[in-house]
Amino acid sequence: IAIEKGNYRHFMQKEIFEQPTVVAQTLRSYLRQVDQSVALPQIDFDLSTIKRITIVACGTSYYAGMIAKYWLETFARLPVDIDVASEFRYRDPVLEPGGLALFISQSGETADTLAALRHCRAAGQTIAVVVNVPTSSMAREADLLLPTHAGPEIGVASTKAFTCQLAVLAALAAHLAVKRGRMDRAEEAEVVQHLLEVPACFNAALAHDDEIAAMAHLIAPARDVLYLGRGPDYPLALEGALKLKEISYIHAEGYASGEMKHGPIALIDEAVPVIVLAPSGPLFEKTVSNMQEVRARGGKVVLISDAAGIAEAGDGCIATIEMPQVHPLIAPLIYAVPVQLLAYHVACAKGTDVDQPRNLAKSVTVE
Ligand code: G6P
Numbered sequence: 321i322a323i324e325k326g327n328y329r330h331f332m333q334k335e336i337f338e339q340p341t342v343v344a345q346t347l348r349s350y351l352r353q354v355d356q357s358v359a360l361p362q363i364d365f366d367l368s369t370i371k372r373i374t375i376v377a378c379g380t381s382y383y384a385g386m387i388a389k390y391w392l393e394t395f396a397r398l399p400v401d402i403d404v405a406s407e408f409r410y411r412d413p414v415l416e417p418g419g420l421a422l423f424i425s426q427s428g429e430t431a432d433t434l435a436a437l438r439h440c441r442a443a444g445q446t447i448a449v450v451v452n453v454p455t456s457s458m459a460r461e462a463d464l465l466l467p468t469h470a471g472p473e474i475g476v477a478s479t480k481a482f483t484c485q486l487a488v489l490a491a492l493a494a495h496l497a498v499k500r501g502r503m504d505r506a507e508e509a510e511v512v513q514h515l516l517e518v519p520a521c522f523n524a525a526l527a528h529d530d531e532i533a534a535m536a537h538l539i540a541p542a543r544d545v546l547y548l549g550r551g552p553d554y555p556l557a558l559e560g561a562l563k564l565k566e567i568s569y570i571h572a573e574g575y576a577s578g579e580m581k582h583g584p585i586a587l588i589d590e591a592v593p594v595i596v597l598a599p600s601g602p603l604f605e606k607t608v609s610n611m612q613e614v615r616a617r618g619g620k621v622v623l624i625s626d627a628a629g630i631a632e633a634g635d636g637c638i639a640t641i642e643m644p645q646v647h648p649l650i651a652p653l654i655y656a657v658p659v660q661l662l663a664y665h666v667a668c669a670k671g672t673d674v675d676q677p678r679n680l681a682k683s684v685t686v687e
Contacts, residue, residue, distance in 0.1 A: 323472055330674045332475030332567070336660050337526060339480050340519040343653070346469040346484045347515055350491040356509035358495040363464045365446050368499040370420045374413065374445065375402040376436040377424040378684070380478040380562065384450075384485040385424050386555035387652045391493035395511075397502050405432035406687070409439050421445040424489075426473055426481035427683040428456020435687060437461060450488050452481045466492065475675045476682045477566045479660045482559070483522075486653050490515060514647040518654070524644040525657035532658060535622070535639045536665035539564075542593050545572040546584055547659075548614075549597040550607050552652045556597055556659060563663035567677050568670050577610040588619040595622045595662070599643065599651045600629040608633045624658050 328334035352359050360367075373392060375385040382404050389400040401413070415421070421440035425433050428451035437458060441447055448464040452473065459465050468484035494511040497503035503511075539545060545564055549557035558574035565572050575584050577596070588594070594614045598607040604625075611621055611633060620638040623630060626645045634640045641658045643651075667674045 323474060329668070330475065330664075332477055332479060332664055332674050335473055335475050335480045336657070336664065338471070339483050339657065340522040340526070342470045342480050343483050343487050343522065344519040346487050347491070347518070349467070349469065350488060351512050351515060356512045357505070358491045358498070358508060358512065360492065360495050361465060365463060367420075367496060369418060370398065370446075370496070371416065371418045372420070373398055373400045374415065374419060374421045374440065375400060375424065376405045376408050376421065376433060376440075378405050378430050378433055380482045380559060381424040381426060381430075381433075381485060383555045383559040383562070384482055384489060385422070386558070387486060387552045388424075388489035388493065390552040391490055391649070392496065395493045395497035395503060396500055398496060398500070405430065405436045408436045415440060415443040415445055417444055419445045420448055422448045422450070423458055423462075424450045424485055425456075425458055426452045426468075426470075426478055426485075428453045428458035429683050429685055431685050431687045434458060450485050452484065474682075476677055476680050477563055477663070477674075483653050483656050486656070487515065487518065490649060511649065514650050517646070518650050521644050521646050521650065521654045522657060525654050526661075528641055528658060529661055532641060532661040533665040533668075536662070536669040538620070538622070538638055539570070539593050539662065539666045540568070540669040542570055542591065544587060544592050545570055546580075546587070546592060546594045547572060547574040547597065548577040548580060548594060548607070548610060549574070550577045550603045552648075553597040553599070553655060556652050556655055557595075559656065560595060560597070560659040560663070563660060564666060566680060567663055567667040567674050568672055569678075570666065577607045580610055581613070585613060585617065588614055588617040590618045590620065593620045593622060593638070595659075596624065597655050597659070598623065598625045598629055598633075599646065599648065599655065600626050600632070601648055604629055604632075624655060
């Protein structure tokens with residue numbers, strides 16, 4: 321079947337806007353509405369006996385894994401190790417019996433990730449994969465196949481595959497939490513409820529498209545851009561920086577908000593826009609104080625937060641983007657949208673080739 325752009329200018333744009341549909345589609349195969357529970361495909365292995373999870377992936381899929389680490393540790397109280405695939409084998413990782421190795425990949429063919437999978441297989445790990453291509457090598461070699469139903473992703477910079485990965489990983493974390501006796505049925509139902517709210521919250525986030533397009537001129541002239549976040553929004557800061565680099569060729573770095581003092585603050589001046597990802601909640605005050613440090617040095621802050629966060633800390637920012645008030649579990653999915661749109665519109669403002677950025681490939685099949 322021919323995949324068309326329809327009314328969109330670019331595949332990336334189309335794929336960003338498909339997220340409410342494809343994430344809902346993905347969630348449908350993991351959430352049981354009847355009893356508000358999470359259901360995974362059958363597996364010949366008792367998931368409650370896992371002692372440790374090793375996550376391996378590349379690029380955007382790696383950042384999905386970093387976010388999943390927060391969920392798996394918080395909800396399931398499972399220790400998680402995570403590595404980029406190109407480093408994993410070479411550090412001679414300790415893989416004890418009873419371990420689960422989890423690979424995340426849109427294509428299911430990325431050479432380094434596939435090599436890491438085979439390494440873990442040889443080391444006796446149970447292999448789980450989150451992939452978007454069900455016929456891929458990784459899908460075929462898995463014990464536990466957790467598909468994302470994002471549909472074909474054409475834009476080189478991953479968008480909808482990322483949020484579908486997050487949806488599956490959140491469901492997996494809840495499932496393991498239940499299996500390990502760390503979450504009761506009522507809490508599981510609550511998680512299911514929050515996940516079911518994701519598509520509507522995506523629509524609310526996508527409604528800011530025009531506004532974000534209008535702010536692209538604030539970022540497009542920059543030579544460097546910094547993204548800051550805390551907790552699960554830290555990997556999202558990394559993902560934001562990656563998206564901007566990939567398609568607009570602006571140098572960008574993602575940093576844990578609290579780590580900014582240990583280096584990147586030296587870069588801050590009026591020419592460096594700082595994108596702060598900060599839903600209101602327990603980590604908000606700390607991030608706000610990091611933001612003030614940026615402002616005190618003339619840094620231009622774009623704050624992405626909810627109404628409460630913007631009311632409290634929006635003054636003095638060069639721009640704010642208001643997200644719906646969401647549960648912390650789903651915040652990384654929802655906040656991914658403005659991060660993607662910002663990179664997209666900045667790239668359009670710069671006139672780069674959004675779908676086929678220079679030097680990049682959709683699927684990297686060499687190590
Ligand atoms: C390439 C793509 C990225 C992707 C990464 C991992 O670098 O340009 O968008 O995140 O590969 O790909 P995978 O298919 O394993 O998720």
